[in-house]
Amino acid sequence: MQTPGTIFREHFAQKAAANGSIEIDGSKKQRRDLTKTRIALVAFVFLAVYGLIAARLTTLAIASANSVEVAARIADNKLMIARPDLVDRNGDVLAKDLNTYSLHANPQKILYPEEALDKLATILPDLDRKKLLRRLRGKGRFVWIKRELTPHQRAKIFDLGIPGLQFDRETRRFYPGGPTASHLVGYVDIDNQGIAGFEKFVDDHWLNDLRAVGFGSNERMEPVALSIDMRVQHVVRDELQKAMKNYKAIAAIGIIMDADTGEVVAMSSLPDYDPNKLKETFSKDALNRATAGVFEMGSTFKAITTAMALDSGKVSMHDKFDARYPIKHGRFKIRDFHAKRRILSVPEVFIYSSNIGTAKMAKAVGIDGHKGFLKRLGLLSPALHELPEIGKPQSPKVWKTLSSMTISFGHGISVTPLQTLSAAAALLNGGKLIPPTFRPRSLEEANEVATRVVSEETSHNMRYLFRLNVEKGSGRRAEVEGYAVGGKTGTAEKVVKGKYSSKKKLNSFLSAFPINDPRYVMLVMIDEPKPLEGQKAATAGLNTAPTTAAIIRRVATTLGVSPRLPDEIPVLTEIDYRN
Amino acid sequence: MRRLLNLVLVGLMVAGAAYTFEIKRRAEGAAEKVVKLERQILREKETIELLEADVSVLTQPSRLQELTERHASELQLEPLKVDQVISLQELPNRPLDLSPFQKDDQLGGYAGGSDTNIQ
Numbered sequence: 001m002q003t004p005g006t007i008f009r010e011h012f013a014q015k016a017a018a019n020g021s022i023e024i025d026g027s028k029k030q031r032r033d034l035t036k037t038r039i040a041l042v043a044f045v046f047l048a049v050y051g052l053i054a055a056r057l058t059t060l061a062i063a064s065a066n067s068v069e070v071a072a073r074i075a076d077n078k079l080m081i082a083r084p085d086l087v088d089r090n091g092d093v094l095a096k097d098l099n100t101y102s103l104h105a106n107p108q109k110i111l112y113p114e115e116a117l118d119k120l121a122t123i124l125p126d127l128d129r130k131k132l133l134r135r136l137r138g139k140g141r142f143v144w145i146k147r148e149l150t151p152h153q154r155a156k157i158f159d160l161g162i163p164g165l166q167f168d169r170e171t172r173r174f175y176p177g178g179p180t181a182s183h184l185v186g187y188v189d190i191d192n193q194g195i196a197g198f199e200k201f202v203d204d205h206w207l208n209d210l211r212a213v214g215f216g217s218n219e220r221m222e223p224v225a226l227s228i229d230m231r232v233q234h235v236v237r238d239e240l241q242k243a244m245k246n247y248k249a250i251a252a253i254g255i256i257m258d259a260d261t262g263e264v265v266a267m268s269s270l271p272d273y274d275p276n277k278l279k280e281t282f283s284k285d286a287l288n289r290a291t292a293g294v295f296e297m298g299s300t301f302k303a304i305t306t307a308m309a310l311d312s313g314k315v316s317m318h319d320k321f322d323a324r325y326p327i328k329h330g331r332f333k334i335r336d337f338h339a340k341r342r343i344l345s346v347p348e349v350f351i352y353s354s355n356i357g358t359a360k361m362a363k364a365v366g367i368d369g370h371k372g373f374l375k376r377l378g379l380l381s382p383a384l385h386e387l388p389e390i391g392k393p394q395s396p397k398v399w400k401t402l403s404s405m406t407i408s409f410g411h412g413i414s415v416t417p418l419q420t421l422s423a424a425a426a427l428l429n430g431g432k433l434i435p436p437t438f439r440p441r442s443l444e445e446a447n448e449v450a451t452r453v454v455s456e457e458t459s460h461n462m463r464y465l466f467r468l469n470v471e472k473g474s475g476r477r478a479e480v481e482g483y484a485v486g487g488k489t490g491t492a493e494k495v496v497k498g499k500y501s502s503k504k505k506l507n508s509f510l511s512a513f514p515i516n517d518p519r520y521v522m523l524v525m526i527d528e529p530k531p532l533e534g535q536k537a538a539t540a541g542l543n544t545a546p547t548t549a550a551i552i553r554r555v556a557t558t559l560g561v562s563p564r565l566p567d568e569i570p571v572l573t574e575i576d577y578r579n
Numbered sequence: 580m581r582r583l584l585n586l587v588l589v590g591l592m593v594a595g596a597a598y599t600f601e602i603k604r605r606a607e608g609a610a611e612k613v614v615k616l617e618r619q620i621l622r623e624k625e626t627i628e629l630l631e632a633d634v635s636v637l638t639q640p641s642r643l644q645e646l647t648e649r650h651a652s653e654l655q656l657e658p659l660k661v662d663q664v665i666s667l668q669e670l671p672n673r674p675l676d677l678s679p680f681q682k683d684d685q686l687g688g689y690a691g692g693s694d695t696n697i698q
Contacts, residue, residue, distance in 0.1 A: 061603065093635040099625050151625040176635035234640035482661035554658075563661040 082171050082192045084202065084221035086185060088230045089265075089440055091223075094185050095175050095199065095275075097192075101154040102147040102168045107136045109164030119160045120145070123153055148172065173199075175275045181233050183288040184226065184267055184387070184438065187275035196286070198226060198438060201386040227263035227440050232256060235554045237268040240524075243547040244270055247529035247538065253290045253417050254525075254551065256559075259425045259518040261446040262434035265559065267418070269293075292389035294414035295525070298492025299540075300424075300510040301410030302358045306350055306465065307427045308373040309361035311458040320345050321357040329402050334359050337491070338474075350465045351473030353489065355409045362408035363401070370404045376453050377423040377433060379415050386438045391416040410492060411500075417508075421523040424510050428466065428486075428518045431459045467515045478511055478545040480552045482563030486515030487548060489540035494528070504528050509544035513552055519561055524548045 086095040110116050113136035117129055124146055135143045145165075149157075154167055173188045186197015194203035202224060240252040256266040269289040287293065309315035323344045327334040336354050349357030362370050374380050374395075382390045394414040396403045406412040418436055426433035432450040454462075466486030469475045475487040490508040493500040508525040512518035524544045531538040556563065636642070647656055 092638070093631060096628065096632050096635070098628055098632060150629060151622055152629075155622060174632055176632055177639055177641075180639070180641060231640050234644070238641070238644065482664075557659065557664055562666055563664050565662075 085223035101149040103145040233266040236266040251527035259429040294391040298410040298490040300490035305408040311454040323356040359405035474541040487511030507540035
């Protein structure tokens with residue numbers, strides 16, 4: 001084992017021996033060797049430094065080409081689409097994301113404000129020159145010049161080459177139809193989040209999930225289709241607007257639904273709003289009465305009661321009910337509006353809209369049967385569909401004989417119009433209840449979700465009654481040449497200060513066409529209509545029925561229902577209904 | 580000999596440097612072109628989106644109705660009547676294809692004139 005001390009000593013001993021004993025190399029050679037080593041060392045250091053510089057240069061060259069520049073490029077070239085387009089069943093655009101540009105300036109960088117404004121005015125002629133000139137001459141560093149410019153305008157302003165101008169890109173939701181389908185489509189808030197209608201459905205159901213995983217904002221998304229047809233939607237809205245004006249009504253609702261698939265083809269609730277104007281969407285007009293409002297539907301409910309009575313087997317089409325005297329129940333009296341004061345057959349009860357007869361039909365079925373039937377039709381629980389605005393139906397907690405009787409003619413229960421239409425579709429389409437939807441749905445898909453609520457035979461009888469009511473009853477004004485229309489009127493008295501008012505009415509008309517095999521069902525409601533000049537009353541037969549006719553006349557061919565000559569329309573089995 | 584080798588090496592080095600520089604310059608040019616094209620594509624896409632919205636606004640049923648109502652009298656427009664709507668089956672048969680007889684082929688002379696495929 002050597003200690004450091006021994007090594008040291010040995011080293012010096014060797015050196016002394018080498019110096020002292022043999023002296024082969026001269027001192028010149030010794031110096032040359034030293035110089036060589038020094039040169040090599042310096043060369044090595046220089047090489048290392050140059051190598052470092054080269055390596056750094058290489059990394060810089062690669063980095064600038066790959067990460068920085070590319071990242072900037074990608075960030076700049078996104079379309080910034082945050083939401084999918086919404087389209088109708090034919091692919092027409094209902095809602096769309098558009099990129100807009102906002103122009104702002106830094107006054108400190110603008111050398112000649114007048115010249116800059118002169119140039120800008122060639123592209124934006126409506127700029128407030130005085131105000132802007134004052135601001136551009138000021139000491140600020142930020143001045144808005146104009147918001148929401150199109151990409152085209154931006155490119156033109158860019159080409160002017162004015163220094164000190166800058167653009168911000170923003171995404172804006174645009175609704176080309178304006179108010180036409182406002183309640184259906186809904187709207188988004190300032191952050192482009194859907195907060196009403198179908199827009200909210202899109203957010204709730206998959207957009208939020210997509211955003212959470214980080215997709216969604218880079219690529220243009222597949223458009224989402226709705227079941228509505230913009231052409232039909234427009235006609236419904238247009239006719240409702242006319243009706244509101246003619247009858248000086250305060251509100252109107254119109255819904256058309258495919259009887260076999262439950263697809264809502266058109267739905268309008270007036271008054272409405274323009275979803276492009278955020279201010280309007282916060283007014284009370286934003287209420288979608290068709291899905292969120294609950295109403296006492298009045299006589300249209302008699303269709304449901306009649307179908308229930310017929311389907312229970314306890315009442316047949318040939319039965320008769322005594323409608324000579326009002327029904328007395330405690331201190332209440334049930335009277336007929338168009339009293340006939342005689343014994344009426346079932347079809348007569350329907351076409352004369354007899355409260356007494358209908359109440360007696362409900363009585364024949366019994367309270368449990370009545371409640372159970374409405375439950376099966378989905379009228380006692382909120383409807384299930386895509387739109388988030390869903391009204392909760394209101395019915396008595398405990399059903400008594402009186403409640404069953406008033407509910408039979410549509411008082412004492414409040415449901416949404418869409419719910420009512422969906423139930424009516426089930427009574428007329430052959431007996432299948434199909435939940436309403438705002439997305440396209442095929443017949444097969446509809447059959448999967450359908451449940452049978454009444455028999456084919458009952459449904460057939462209902463078609464007959466609906467048709468009879470248009471031929472002979474209160475729905476005569478709903479007749480449209482070439483299209484066999486069937487329908488039921490409803491004139492419900494509105495509750496004013498806790499009492500039924502005889503002046504304020506909510507009129508409705510439930511219809512289907514062609515009635516021999518209904519393709520479409522429709523519900524038209526007019527709130528507080530006033531009589532036309534020369535007319536004494538404002539009953540449903542005088543306003544909602546003609547409005548329905550006007551709509552069918554305009555949309556039938558669009559919906560693919562071709563008109564037929566009177567002798568070509570298949571006749572429903574006739575029943576001798578007269579007494 | 581050694582000097583020659585050195586000269587060749589120096590020459591190669593200079594050539595290599597020049598070539599690398601050229602390639603880098605070209606790559607930069609290409610990258611710039613890509614950026615420009617991508618900007619252009621973006622602008623085109625934006626324009627397409629905008630034009631789609633324009634089409635939608637211009638074909639709104641409410642707008643078309645306004646236009647038809649305004650020009651109804653000039654263009655003699657009338658709402659469709661029930662008896663004006665017929666199905667394809669209700670159309671009369673296509674006229675028989677008769678070729679011109681002892682006459683020159685004349686333009687538009689006979690119904691279904693030149694179409695000989697359909698019997």
